[in-house]
Amino acid sequence: MTIGPQDVRHALEQCQAGRPDDAERLYRGFVAQGSFSVEAMAPLGELARSLGLGEEAAAWAGRAVRLLPGQAEGWVLRALTLIAGSLADAGLAAAQRALIIAPGSASALRAVALARLRQNRVADAESACGEALAAQPGYAEGLATLALVRMAQGRAAEADTLFRQATAGPVAPAEAFGNHAALLARLGQDDEALERAERAVALRPRLASAQYLIGTLHRRAGRHGEAAARFTTAVAADPRHREARLALLTLLAEAGRLQEAAALGDELQSLAADDAAIALQLGGLFLRHGRADLALPSLRRALRLAPGTAQGWTLFARALRGVRPSAADADLRAQLVAAFSKPGVDPADLTAAAAGLLAADPAAARLLEAAADADAVEALLCSGALTDLAGDALLHVVLTGAPIADLDLERLVTAWRRALLRVTANPSQPLDESSWGQPWLGLCARLARQAFLGEYVLAESGEEAAAVGRLDEAVRHRLTLGQPVPNHWIPLLGAYRPLGSLPPALMGHSWPEDVRALLALQVVEPQEEAQLAAELPALTPICDDVSVQVRAQYEENPYPRWAATGLREAPLGLSDILHGLFPRTWRPATAWTAPEVLIAGCGTGREAIWAARHIEGARVLAVDLSRRSLAYGLRQSRRLGIEGLSFAQADLLELDAIGRRFDLIHSVGVLHHTADALAGLRVLTGLLAPGGVMKLGFYSALARRPLQAVRAIAAERRLKASPDGIRRLRQDILALPAGHPARAVTTSPDFFSASGCRDLMLHVHERPTTLPWLEQALDGLGLSLLGFEFDDPAAHRLYRRRFPEDPDMASLARWTRLEEEEPALFGRLYQFWVTRRG
Known part of the structure; x- marks a missing residue:
């Protein structure tokens, strides 16, 4: 028996009625039988397309237009399969061929609209939709296509209405449900978006875009198991669906299954060998999860494909932080040389890699x-x-x-x-x-x-x-x-x-x-700094004995001296930065458009410049005891063209007299150098605006124990914090056996500059603290911990494994237990964010 178009249309009705499994059984039976009338080719292609079998649909369309070139139905099908394959120009030509055969065909006009929409000819697509709906009022697929046009025009409410009209009838296209779901998800209406997307896949299980959207909605709601299953289904339906693959490997990475994620990443990159954006996303993903070894090949590929991508260079440098190659690599050498000149790169991140490659030179x-x-x-x-x-x-x-x-x-x-x-x-x-x-x-x-x-x-x-x-x-x-x-x-x-x-x-x-x-x-820059130092305003007196001593140290040795720092091209909103750091604990009480920022103890200005450049709309006041340090930061800020940043001399302990409030207060590595850290923290808390946040940093007494051995050597040999004394102390430490506890300081970047050595080993006043002390201090001041910030995500992974019952990771008692088990966990400095208790 020969399969005719009426047989195929019966199967299409099964598909449209929400019984895709029945329709596919019929389709497979037709294919197995192998005897078709010429007129059945286009309907068979439409059935394959409705079942999500894109390649088979394209093959049927090719046969249809070859065997019946005068049949408009075959050319429409041909147009739709070409458009689905991102061949909009060829799809438009096929749709126009159909219109020559059947002028005024609503399905052909709709295909023209889709092609023009893919070509970003939105006005032409709108015109073609109008013609299609004039030829066939109420045409569901025409209404759904016009809804896509309205979305492209930014008219979401009209698009929503059109999608509802397109899906109101007894026979509604699966794509209309899926595209409507995407619109609803964009509008934040996740529950209805999920319902609409489920309707889409009930009609067409292989609709990869809808399966991907369902997975995204589940992930957004924290249902990661359901999300992974849907992403897997989307990939099975369309192996070239890059977003679904990327979402799936992201879930794997978040679950700690990084080797599986890496394998999936290799598959994705083989499908997108020339796509720099995919390589960049993969590199960034693995870097966020602490696997620089997995990130680096993707980032190097991204830079080879798109060397002008600023973010790629920044991530490349971060991936190389602490990495020391042991063999020559000409390509890496060239990328390193280029990276040093990029404004988004901190040169210190590249030192280890450069040292390794240079050491490999004969x-x-x-x-x-x-x-x-x-x-x-x-x-x-x-x-x-x-x-x-x-x-x-x-x-x-x-x-x-x-x-x-x-x-x-x-x-x-x-x-x-x-x-x-x-x-x-x-x-x-x-x-x-x-x-x-x-x-x-x-x-x-x-x-x-x-x-x-x-x-x-x-x-x-x-x-x-x-x-x-x-x-x-x-x-x-x-x-x-x-x-x-x-x-x-x-x-x-x-x-x-x-x-x-x-x-x-x-x-x-x-x-x-x-x-x-x-x-x-x-010569020139120090002269400029001397002039700037004399011109800086003084906001408070400096009377406290410890503050006077600390000021003297940093007048002699401004810290840190830096030549370049990694700066992003585009700033982020302060609330977005906090949400990225602490998605579970950050609940914004206000929307900041121009946040007031205080850098209390800015040193030579790196953090102040970072805040002014990276926080959208920020107005930054940076204060420090040392005029020489402030002048260094001011000169650098002018060199970099930083706006919204002012510097002034002040004692943190006296800042309550300035009569201002701040949305963000940053004071890292400062309070433990004051006469009374708790008093200083009380002053800063009083300067915090309602809904504001503070980033604080205190030395860890536990992590800084190895410095006791260094200071014992300095005291025994009567070495002072002079240039000669610092040089002698360094050489004495380098002469110690490898296992000596004092040798640990040679791994610190501070060991390689005079001001760093003095700050690290010979500071005039330093009082490290403990987490129990911090917990008591924060509690007494009515402050809540948002979370700790680490350069290496391994610390957060360790906490999650140790305390899976606390996903917020904001328990100081648990962090205390973890630090007792891992004394080097905080790398000598607690860095954390707090806000007022709600």
Whole structure:
């Protein structure tokens, strides 16, 4: 028996009546029988399309238009399958062919409307819908398509009405229910959206978009098991549905099933090999879940596909934080060099990776091997074995970006600096009079930048000190007499001593670009800061004895000194930031459009600049004891073009006198340096506006126990917080056996700058605290914990595993128990957010 169109239409009626299983059994029977009339081809294609069998529908459509080119029904089907396959231009041509055969066909006009909508020709799509509905009033699919047009026009209420009309009849298209559900979900009407989406999949179980939407709605409601099942169904219905795959692997990652998520991610990337956005999403997802190893390949792929993506560079740098490759990788090298120049990247995040790649260079390996032998390093230098390395682009960017928090790189820099000084100012020969060209001049300038960023914390032998003295004397003598100074003398001297104390004639010379850039850093910028420091307003007096001592420390050693910081392109609302950090505990009491922000203890301004750039509409007041620190931050903010930020000198303990209230107060790493941390916290609480929040940071007494060994060494050897005392303390620590508790400080970035070392190991006043103390303090001040903030999500994962009964993760008692089990959990600093108790 030959299958005719009337047989197929009976199966279509089963599908339209909500019995897709019956319809599919009939369809499979037709296909198995294998005998069809030519006129049945288009209806068979429509049946396959209604069952969600897109590829089979396209095949039937191709046969229909080939065997019956004069039949409009086949061309309409052909148009719909092409449009569904994202071939809007070809779909439009097929629909127009149908109109030639059957002018005024409502189904053909509707296909034209869909194609034009895909082409973003919204007005043309609206016109075609109007013609379709004029030709067939009440045409359900025409009404549903016009609803899509209204959605594209932003007219959601009209779209809602049209979808309801399209689905009101006894025979309603599955897509209309599904698209209506998507609109309702967008409007926040989740319950009805779920009901409509379920109606869609009852008519067409393989409607992947509706299955995906159902999964999304379940996930939004916290029903993760149901969500995963629906995402799985969506992927089975349409293996190329990227959003469903991404949603499913996100659920897997959130459940801690990261290897399964990674496998699904590999499948997704094979389907979207040229899609940078998918690679970026995957990289960001794995990074949020603490798996930089899984994130990095996706992020590198995203940057290869779309190197102009700012977020990609930021995430790439974060994924490399602390990662030290052990083998050469030319592609990673190139990406690292590029990353150092991106405004959204913190150069400190890249130091470990750069150090690993540089150590893998044969010339660098030879230099490191010989580093302790001054004669051997000088011989390497003079032999030309280091010339290529001297011009290495990666070496140059890592030396200029931030203090190099890596012991191997420090050894390399120290050895190279010493060798360059030796060949210039060896006591046994006159000062080298040559005017070095590249790469040596550029290397000297970058070594000087690095030394300045680290505040000359590098070890220096007696021989070097004598040679530097001779070099300094020679430079001063020539400048005073107006005589020429060899170009390389200036950066070589700047690699050991700041250049700002040299005679003013220094700035009158015509120097090469590398030297001019160094002088801007070491001479011009400090002069600007000195002028700014004198002009800064003072909001409060500074009378407390401890505050006076702390101010003196930071006037001598502003902390931290930084050259660049990662800044996002677009700011976020403060409430959005809090919801991202604490989705379970943050309940906004107010909508901030222009939040007032206080940075209490801003130091050199990084957090203040971050707040002003990243918090939408923020008006930021940054205060600190130290004018020199404030001036550094003010200069950097002007360089970066930051608006809505003002700096002023003030004592946190006196801030209640300024008569202002703030929506956000940020005070991290400050209160434990005051005479009375509880009194300081009471002052800040009094400055908090209704509904406001505070981000606080206190040293953990438990995590900072290893510092006791460091301070014991400093006390025993009578080492003071002077430049020489800090250098000696560092070298004494580096000389200790590997297992000594004091060696733990060498893993801190603070160990690699003078101000960092002083802040870490020799602070004038420091009172670490405990979580029980914090719990009592917060309770007494009427503050509620929103949650702790960590750079590494592993801490939150550990808490969830240990205390699954507390999904809010806001119990200080439980965090106390966890820290007792894991003393290094907080990384020496508790960082957390609080708000007033409701």
